[in-house]
Amino acid sequence: MRTKATRPETVGIILAGGRGERARPITLESADYIRSKALIPFVGRRLIEWVLDSCREQGIRRFYVVTHGLENRNQIKLLLGHGERYGVSITYSRSRFDRYNAGSAGATLHNLEQWDLQGRALVLPVDSLFDFDLKAMEASHDTHGALVTVASVARTPAEIAHKYGVMRTGETGLVRGFVEKPGLTELGELFPRTVRDPRTTLPTNAGMYLVDCGRLRLLAREPELFRQSHQRLDWGGDLLPWLVRHGHPVATHTIGRLGDLGNVPDYLDTVRLVLNGAYEQMNRLMDSPDDVDGRRWIHESSLQTKDDVTGTTLAQKIEQGSVVIGPGVRIGQDVEIGPGVRLESVDIGDGAEVREGSTLVRSTVGESAVVGGYAEIADSYLGPMAExxxxxxxxxxxxxxxxxxxxxxxxxxxxxxxxxxxxxxxVPALTGLPARTELRNAEDILRWL
Structure with missing residues (x-):
């Protein structure tokens, strides 16, 4: 009697050793103390917790985390431990191999060897949010006999220009080449159909990869690749082009959505999309909203918290209409909301205060942060305990x-x-500062006084 074939196990490899330079100040707890990207606060939890949950929901139970340096490693390990709280097992890269973790692909190759992985692994960064179907990605990987399957997101030329790399694919569905962050003119020359119809979409690298560990480990011993992996080897810019040039099968598989959390604008945009229901997987992972149609999450303790101006609870103010809460709003635990407040597409962390008359849209307020009266905040990030x-x-x-x-x-x-x-x-009251100004220390502030 024939038995049903067991589905091969896919393990997760999380690349969490980056310094998060682009995401500052979200990745800073102080000017000289970097918070791991894995610990970025995101919709009530730390980002890496959402990553674990999204992968565990799709059957991944073993995770390997690439960390780098004492603080990065300790911060992540203090939160996750070895995965007991999350129903998974977690193994960390060894500190003595940190010097080899040069580039995302180099770190992957060195640790595949260290962990002696032979099967299939999903490699993903910790500063992005993915909406994907692992079974569909695995099926595509097997169909193409791929060494690596690249998760891709379909984007229009206007979205791609100077921001995303594009993959060129052949009739078989395998990748034939890569174009690194082309402008509109170059896109029109390479893909004439985009000139005829600007709504045409092209596959862009989402930064998540399904890999055949055993085959990749054998290739890593090739002299050229071995040398590069000991200098600096990134996935998108180095390893994938090398594989395609040398005839190794690299496939692409389109996923639902990618949220890049590596900089402030993209972070805020991803929060807004999640709160408004654009990420199907997050819809399943998050608690059901109190108001399904309006997508509002308000913790019961916050509904019963009184403000010190009127002495009324948030629940009373909502009923009276003195507080207006629009769609896509999450209010954490023990939050104080004053009268006359207007909120829309906003995430507010535990213990925060939003004083009377303030308006917040498309923004985030960290735990225990304070927004004073009559403030107007749009498309902005406030860190924990900011005032x-x-x-x-x-x-x-x-x-x-x-x-x-x-x-x-x-x-x-x-x-x-x-x-x-x-x-x-x-910071004293300042106005007229140019966009992209960074106030990093007291000397920076003095220049604008």
Whole structure:
């Protein structure tokens, strides 16, 4: 009698050793202390917890985490342990091999050998959120007999230009080449159909890979690749082009969505999309919203918290109409919301305060942060324990990807547009700073006084 074939196990390899330079100040707890990208706060949890849950939901039970350095390793291990709380097993890269973790692909190859992995692995970074179907990706991988299957996201030329790399595929579905962050003119020359129809989509590398560990380990012993892996070897820029040039089968598989959390604008955009239901997998992983149609999550403790101006609870203010909560809003535990507050597409962490008359849209407020009265905040990030002081006569205004680091303090009347404030700085009321200004220390502040 024939028995049903057992589905081969896929393990997860999480690349968590990066420094998160692009995501500052989200990845900073102070000017000289880096928070691991894995521990970025995201919709009530740490990012790596969502990554574990999304993979575990699809059957992955063994994880291998590539870390780098004492702080990075300790921060992640203190949160995750060896996976007991999450119903999985977690193994970490050894510290003595940190010097070999040069580049994302180099780190992968060295640790495949260290962990003696032979089967199939899903390799993914920790600074992105993926909406994907692992079974469908595995089926595509097997159909093509691929060494590596690249998760891809279909994007239009306008979305791609100067931001994303494009993959060129043949009739068999295998990748024939890569184009690194082309402009619109180059895209039109390489893909004439995009000129005829700008809505045409092209496959872009999402940064997640399904790999055949045993075959990849054998290739890693090739002299050229071995040498590169001991210098610097990245997946997108180095290893994948090398594999294609040497005739090794690299396939592509389109996934539902990718959220890049590596910089403030993309982080905020991903939070907004998640809260508004655009990520099917997150819809399954998150608690059901209290208001399904409006997609609102409000912790019961916050509904019963009274503000110190009117002495009424948030539940009472919502019923009276003095607080308006639009779609896509999550309010954590023990949050104090004052009268006259307007919220839409906002994530508010535990213990935060939003004072009377303030308006927040498409923004995040970290745990125990304070938003003063009559503040106007749009498309901005406030880190844990940040304080934005504001008054009716001197309201604070933050917009267009402003980011206030952990514990930073702004005085009333501050007006920032695309300004970054590093953690723990005390900033006087400043206006007129150019977009992309970074206030990293007291000397930076003095230049603008």
């Amino acid at each position: 934005v002081h504001s008054e009716r006569a001197r309201p604070a205004r933050l917009e267009r990807w402003s980011a206030i680091g952990d514990g930073a303090v702004l005085r009333p009347g501050s007006r920032f547009c695309g300004v970054t404030v590093y953690p723990r700085l005390k």
